[in-house]
């Protein structure tokens with residue numbers, strides 16, 4: 001049986017001003033999940049800084065946001081000094097959403113050294129570097145961090161050897177820092193969506209492969225951007241403060257079953 005997908009409105013369970021006066025940095029805010037997260041945080045009263053490489057996409061998010069509480073900056077997060085300088089310039093930060101990421105799908109044997117490095121850089125090293133640079137700003141405000149990952153990264157996913165390695169690394173880093181940064185009241189979480197049918201996912205995998213992956217999930221459906229956004233907002237709001245360092249899989253149970261067969 002396929003569980004019904006919630007509507008965008010049904011996903012919204014947090015009280016209206018849950019994030020009033022908070023400052024959030026959302027990476028990859030110009031598309032897909034990052035855009036949905038940025039718009040939801042704004043709805044809940046936060047001020048949001050969005051970054052990504054393409055200014056045009058960020059400008060489209062600004063159009064949709066229709067509020068001066070959203071500002072954006074084109075930034076390549078793999079340029080670590082530039083990213084560190086940017087985050088330091090923000091000062092106090094209540095929430096960092098490490099969402100920018102992605103990979104190409106290829107059999108493990110066909111991933112070149114440069115290909116492996118490109119994906120682990122984007123999904124692990126650049127995210128870790130941003131986290132470290134944000135630490136003083138987060139410490140100043142008792143901030144929270146949500147790192148996006150893949151569902152069940154330690155199980156692996158065919159065609160995603162490089163990315164699964166990086167995402168499992170981010171989950172481990174989240175746990176390590178949750179312990180070490182607790183004295184500064186910084187909380188870290190790792191959020192692992194299942195299949196979210198964004199344009200980015202559609203570019204990565206053919207529709208037939210995405211449909212097969214979704215069909216294998218125990219709930220028999222994809223995860224909506226609104227569901228991911230609400231989880232990010234809840235983790236950022238303090239509603240989940242009894243949780244620390246956890247990998248939270250919002251994946252329809254996908255991590256409970258064997259991964260779908262894909263090339264690689």
Ligand SMILES: CCC/C=C/C(=O)SCCNC(=O)CCNC(=O)[C@H](O)C(C)(C)COP(=O)([O-])OP(=O)([O-])OC[C@H]1O[C@@H](n2cnc3c(N)ncnc32)[C@H](O)[C@@H]1OP(=O)([O-])[O-]
Pocket residue numbers: 101102103104105106110111112113114115116118119122194195196200201204205213
């Ligand atoms: C279940 C669904 C889950 C969905 C999850 C999602 O994340 S949805 C979100 C989805 N959204 C996204 O994923 C978007 C984000 N993804 C990206 O921006 C990019 O894919 C990147 C950053 C991962 C790499 O970018 P870059 O500019 O650094 O790459 P570059 O061009 O400079 O090449 C570097 C090396 O990689 C190699 N290589 C490249 N492609 C392939 C291939 N298909 N095959 C084999 N190899 C490939 C290339 O050959 C080169 O090595 P070489 O030949 O020199 O030895």
Ligand SMILES: NC(=O)C1=CN([C@@H]2O[C@H](COP(=O)(O)OP(=O)(O)OC[C@H]3O[C@@H](n4cnc5c(N)ncnc54)[C@H](OP(=O)(O)O)[C@@H]3O)[C@@H](O)[C@H]2O)C=CC1
Pocket residue numbers: 027028029030031032033034051052053054055057075076077078099100101102103122148149150151192193194195196197198199200201
């Ligand atoms: N959709 C899905 O099914 C799933 C997605 N995820 C993860 O969730 C996150 C968002 O995915 P989704 O919204 O679907 O995909 P998108 O491809 O739409 O999002 C990726 C975002 O990252 C930004 N980005 C990529 N590289 C860089 C870089 N070097 N510097 C700055 N920004 C960068 C992109 O903007 P720009 O290109 O302008 O730089 C884009 O906005 C990703 O980490 C993805 O891997 C995890 C599990 C499942």
